[in-house]
Each structure stands twice: as C-alpha cells, then as structure tokens.
Amino acid sequence: MRFSGWRVLKEGLTGNKGWKPHWRDPEPKSEYDVVIIGGGGHGLATAYYLAKEHGITNVAVLERGYLGGGNVGRNTTIVRANYYLPGNSEFYSHSLKLWERMEQDLNYNAMMSQRGIINLFHNDGQRDAAVRRGNAIINQGDDAELLSRERVRELAPFLNYDNNRFPIMGGLMQRRAGTARHDAVAWGYARGADMRGVDLIQNCEVTGIDVEGGKVIGVQTARGPIRAKKVALAAAGRSGQVAAMAGLTLPIESHVLQAFVSEGLKPIVDHVITFAEGHLYISQSDKGGMVFGSYLDFYSSYAARGNLPMVEHTMESFVAMVPALSKARLLRSWGGIMDMTPDGSPIIDHSPVDGLYLNCGWCYGGFKATPGSGHVYAHLIATDRPHGAATKLKLDRFRSGVGLMDEEGTGAQHNLH
Amino acid sequence: MRIACPLCGERDRREFYYKGAALVRPAEGADLETWHEHVNLRENPAGPLDELWYHELGCGSWLKVTRNTATHEILDVELASEAGLGGEK
Numbered sequence: 001m002r003f004s005g006w007r008v009l010k011e012g013l014t015g016n017k018g019w020k021p022h023w024r025d026p027e028p029k030s031e032y033d034v035v036i037i038g039g040g041g042h043g044l045a046t047a048y049y050l051a052k053e054h055g056i057t058n059v060a061v062l063e064r065g066y067l068g069g070g071n072v073g074r075n076t077t078i079v080r081a082n083y084y085l086p087g088n089s090e091f092y093s094h095s096l097k098l099w100e101r102m103e104q105d106l107n108y109n110a111m112m113s114q115r116g117i118i119n120l121f122h123n124d125g126q127r128d129a130a131v132r133r134g135n136a137i138i139n140q141g142d143d144a145e146l147l148s149r150e151r152v153r154e155l156a157p158f159l160n161y162d163n164n165r166f167p168i169m170g171g172l173m174q175r176r177a178g179t180a181r182h183d184a185v186a187w188g189y190a191r192g193a194d195m196r197g198v199d200l201i202q203n204c205e206v207t208g209i210d211v212e213g214g215k216v217i218g219v220q221t222a223r224g225p226i227r228a229k230k231v232a233l234a235a236a237g238r239s240g241q242v243a244a245m246a247g248l249t250l251p252i253e254s255h256v257l258q259a260f261v262s263e264g265l266k267p268i269v270d271h272v273i274t275f276a277e278g279h280l281y282i283s284q285s286d287k288g289g290m291v292f293g294s295y296l297d298f299y300s301s302y303a304a305r306g307n308l309p310m311v312e313h314t315m316e317s318f319v320a321m322v323p324a325l326s327k328a329r330l331l332r333s334w335g336g337i338m339d340m341t342p343d344g345s346p347i348i349d350h351s352p353v354d355g356l357y358l359n360c361g362w363c364y365g366g367f368k369a370t371p372g373s374g375h376v377y378a379h380l381i382a383t384d385r386p387h388g389a390a391t392k393l394k395l396d397r398f399r400s401g402v403g404l405m406d407e408e409g410t411g412a413q414h415n416l417h
Numbered sequence: 418m419r420i421a422c423p424l425c426g427e428r429d430r431r432e433f434y435y436k437g438a439a440l441v442r443p444a445e446g447a448d449l450e451t452w453h454e455h456v457n458l459r460e461n462p463a464g465p466l467d468e469l470w471y472h473e474l475g476c477g478s479w480l481k482v483t484r485n486t487a488t489h490e491i492l493d494v495e496l497a498s499e500a501g502l503g504g505e506k
Contacts, residue, residue, distance in 0.1 A: 398456075414457075
C-alpha cells in the first residue's frame with residue numbers, strides 16, 4: 001500500500017475504508033539469518049536497511065512490548081548534525097543526510113521539519129567554542145552559521161535579552177537541523193522492513209542468548225527458542241541486561257533523562273533553541289506544545305520517571321530563557337532510560353562473541369542517530385566491516401583509551417556525562 | 418528521593434552528589450584488564466545497587482547507599498568509611 005495525495009483524497013471521499021494495517025503480525029519462525037533484539041527506532045531501521053541495502057530479508061525484530069514503545073517514543077524529537085569530534089562528526093553528518101531523504105525513501109510522512117537549531121552563547125568563552133565547533137561542522141561538509149545578538153533577536157524576539165547573568169551574545173545556527181515526528185519514524189521503518197519480508201514480532205521478550213564455543217547460535221524468547229546465524233542488539237537503556245545474557249559486561253550506566261511538554265500555544269518558537277546556562281533545549285511541536293528538557297537526573301535509573309529537583313531546575317532555566325512563557329502550564333513530563341557510556345558517545349561494533357553485534361551507548365543522542373545507526377549497523381552485520389561513517393564507534397576505545405570521544409571535554413568517565 | 422544520612426538524618430536528594438556504583442578499588446599493581454573493569458565496565462542492574470553518594474551540602478560524608486534503580490527506593494545507607502570499600506581487590 002503506497003501513500004500519496006491522491007490516495008488520501010480517494011479514501012477521504014470513500015469513508016476511509018481502504019486503509020490496511022501497516023505491517024503483519026507474524027508468528028516467529030524457528031530460524032532466521034539475523035535476529036535483532038529491540039523493536040525501537042534503531043532496531044527497525046537496521047532491519048529496513050538490511051533488507052533494502054543488503055538483500056537480507058530472513059530477519060526477525062524481537063520486541064518485548066510494542067514497536068516504538070521505548071526511547072523512540074520518549075524523546076524531544078530533535079534532529080541535528082552539529083558535533084565537533086571526528087567519529088561523532090561524520091556519523092551524525094551521515095545520519096542527517098539520511099533524515100533528509102527518509103520520507104521519500106520510506107514513502108511515509110515523518111513530518112521532518114528542518115526548522116534549524118540555534119545554540120545560544122552567553123560569554124566570550126562560549127562564543128569561541130561555538131566558532132570552533134561551527135568551523136568543524138563546516139569542514140565536515142555540513143552547515144553552520146554564527147548569528148549576532150541582533151540576528152538572534154530578529155529570529156527569536158521572545159527570548160530574554162535583559163538577563164544580566166546570562167546575556168545572549170549570539171548563537172550558532174544549523175539550518176538543516178530540526179525536528180521529526182518520532183513515532184512516525186518508527187512506524188515508517190517498521191512498515192518498510194515488513195514490506196521487504198522482515199518479521200516484526202511484538203510481545204516477544206528475549207530471555208536468553210545461546211552461545212556455543214564462543215559463537216552465537218540463537219536466542220530464547222517468551223515465544224520459544226529461535227535459532228539465528230547472527231544476533232544484533234538494539235536495546236537502548238536495557239543494553240546492559242541483554243548483553244549480560246551472553247555473558248558480556250558493557251561500559252554502560254543507565255540513567256534517567258526527563259522531558260516536558262506544555263499545553264498547546266499559538267506558534268511562537270520557530271526553531272529549536274538551546275540555552276547554554278542550564279543545557280535547556282526547547283522547540284514547539286506542530287500541536288503547539290513547548291517540548292523541552294535539560295540534564296540527566298544524574299543517578300542510575302530504570303524507572304522511566306525522574307525526580308523533582310531536575311524538574312525544578314528545568315523550569316527555572318525555561319523561565320529564565322523565555323519569561324514570556326512563564327505562565328504556560330505544563331501538560332506532562334516523562335523520563336527515558338539513557339545508556340550512558342564513559343565518554344558520552346555511542347558504540348556500534350562487533351562484540352567479543354562471534355556473530356553477536358552491539359549497538360548501544362546512545363546517551364542522549366539516540367533519536368537523531370536513528371537512520372544513521374540503522375544504516376551503518378546493517379552494513380556491519382551484513383559485511384562484518386564497519387561502515388565508513390562509523391569506523392570510530394569502537395567498544396575497545398574504553399579499554400585502550402585510544403579514540404575516546406569526549407564531546408563535552410569533561411573527562412571520559414562515568415557520571416561526568 | 419530522600420536519603421537518610423546516618424549523621425544528619427533524612428535529607429533531600431539535592432544535598433547529595435552521586436558518584437556511581439560502590440566498587441572496591443583494584444590493587445595498585447593490578448593489570449590493565451582489572452583497571453578497565455573497575456573504571457569502565459558496570460553491572461548496571463535494574464534493581465538493588467550499592468552506590469556512593471557524597472553528602473555535599475550536609476556533613477561531607479561519603480555514603481554507601483543501597484538503592485533500587487527500578488523504583489528509586491532507598492534500601493540501606495551506611496557510612497562508606499565503615500562499609501569495607503577501602504581495601505584492594
């Protein structure tokens with residue numbers, strides 16, 4: 001079933017009776033070439049690119065709950081490629097290019113909106129860092145622009161320009177950045193994978209990973225054992241527990257990151273804007289809600305909900321940045337489980353177990369990575385060689401200390417990111 | 418989340434700094450693999466976990482807190498200095 005304007009018109013005139021489910025609900029087979037653990041954005045995108053780019057269609061995606069029910073449905077929907085360090089820089093650049101053609105590729109409306117991101121700066125040091133990062137982004141082949149205070153005021157007149165402690169001196173803008181409809185991204189990849197023959201199996205928790213002689217041979221699931229030549233992890237915040245089933249311990253702590261959305265308001269915030277005082281980031285959804293968040297709660301957590309001190313901090317930052325919206329009422333808040341690595345950057349690599357692949361450590365960068373992650377992970381699984389855009393996302397960098405990607409420059413150890 | 422400091426009583430989470438899992442430090446001459454495990458690798462359980470918290474805005478004690486990471490319930494708190502963490506693995 002292809003989507004088109006004509007199809008929407010026809011269904012609208014005939015009572016919308018012709019729409020079909022977007023994917024099948026198959027029973028698991030006893031054996032697959034590739035089993036992907038985790039039916040979120042990354043797992044579904046991986047399945048899609050395995051089928052589309054590599055012709056590997058005997059694939060199952062095993063999901064404990066429902067498709068897209070984890071972090072892909074629990075983020076602030078921001079897409080960008082404004083990283084500084086080699087490793088992250090080329091990877092997120094690759095990912096943003098895939099975002100730009102995703103909807104045509106998937107024939108699915110992901111509401112990709114390249115509204116631009118503005119990272120504000122408030123002092124000379126932050127300005128210098130913004131210039132340096134902007135140059136790195138341009139060298140990577142992506143776009144970056146330094147905005148003066150006056151230009152920021154033209155684009156976002158509602159910000160607080162009278163804040164003496166955190167004066168807005170300007171901003172670093174990336175116009176190709178923006179937001180996308182997060183659920184639709186998962187659904188689009190799910191539909192695309194299903195159409196190419198991938199089995200998407202929901203309510204199918206993996207309870208064990210079978211390893212024989214150092215090689216993976218399959219998985220145990222709530223719906224029976226499944227043999228597999230290759231098994232690929234894509235379990236986000238739960239990566240540590242899934243890896244433990246294969247006897248692996250990962251360099252990951254799971255933390256909670258909260259996000260917030262206000263009641264629907266008339267259009268005011270046209271871009272994604274970040275406030276460099278409290279790590280605050282805001283955008284306005286198409287429904288009108290202010291979508292925003294700031295730091296981790298900074299303690300290990302699987303609770304998918306946070307504590308009030310970080311709620312208070314986030315609200316204070318929000319009101320300091322946009323006093324005009326201080327009367328807006330908060331509609332809801334939620335927490336996602338972040339798989340935090342010591343250097344704050346991800347891992348897409350072989351594991352020490354033959355035939356078992358790792359895709360984890362997304363910290364808070366998982367959503368914008370979705371297409372890039374799926375694309376390079378599928379390449380690794382299919383060819384056993386890393387994709388050119390992901391040669392530095394190595395597991396071993398923590399053991400060796402070589403190639404650490406500490407984007408914030410705070411030190412590559414747990415609890416600093 | 419409130420943590421009952423053995424010296425100060427129950428206090429708000431805001432008074433505490435989080436260090437991470439409470440681990441016994443490897444011996445000085447331990448091999449690379451042992452240090453790698455200590456510095457980087459984490460059991461990362463969804464359930465009870467022994468952690469180090471620092472009572473930064475209180476008495477300045479380091480605490481060993483046993484906390485359920487799935488529910489945020491605090492199960493036990495003791496002074497780190499009395500928790501036997503000072504030895505070498």
